[in-house]
Amino acid sequence: MRATLFDLERTIRQRRDADPDQSYVAKLTARGRAKIAQKVGEEAVETVIAAMASDRQGAIGESADLLFHLLVLLVDLDISLDDVLDELDRREGVSGISEKASRKGD
Numbered sequence: 001m002r003a004t005l006f007d008l009e010r011t012i013r014q015r016r017d018a019d020p021d022q023s024y025v026a027k028l029t030a031r032g033r034a035k036i037a038q039k040v041g042e043e044a045v046e047t048v049i050a051a052m053a054s055d056r057q058g059a060i061g062e063s064a065d066l067l068f069h070l071l072v073l074l075v076d077l078d079i080s081l082d083d084v085l086d087e088l089d090r091r092e093g094v095s096g097i098s099e100k101a102s103r104k105g106d
């Protein structure tokens with residue numbers, strides 16, 4: 001059976017308090033939010049580099065790294081994947097073009 005992002009989110013929550021010598025999640029969490037956020041940035045840049053090189057396998061691997069590290073950051077911020085999906089639901093059917101145009105008068 002395919003694991004979901006919800007499974008990974010649950011695993012990350014469980015691993016946060018594990019032994020940092022045994023768990024990457026625990027080790028990264030112990031280094032603090034700034035370090036977690038830095039990792040998200042690094043993985044995002046590596047995804048962009050793979051995409052610009054049309055490196056399909058690289059883009060898949062870096063995207064997995066990016067999603068994983070983003071979930072570690074969200075857990076650290078006590079933001080659930082559901083919170084983010086709720087926001088995407090709220091946007092569903094609203095064209096990005098018209099949404100941006102509606103902000104022009106802000």
Ligand SMILES: N=c1c2ncn([C@@H]3O[C@H](COP(=O)(O)OP(=O)(O)OP(=O)(O)O)[C@@H](O)[C@H]3O)c2ncn1[C@@H]1O[C@H](COP(=O)(O)O)[C@@H](O)[C@H]1O
Nearest residue numbers: 008011012015018022023024025026027039064065068069
């Ligand atoms: N999906 C992942 C996952 N993706 C990437 N990584 C790790 O992320 C790290 C990224 O490597 P880097 O070289 O960028 O990081 P780094 O060596 O800390 O580098 P610096 O930033 O310190 O320079 C590697 O150690 C990868 O193994 C992951 N580690 C864990 N998971 C999942 O999280 C679960 C719990 O992992 P543990 O907490 O390690 O038990 C695992 O069962 C997996 O399902």
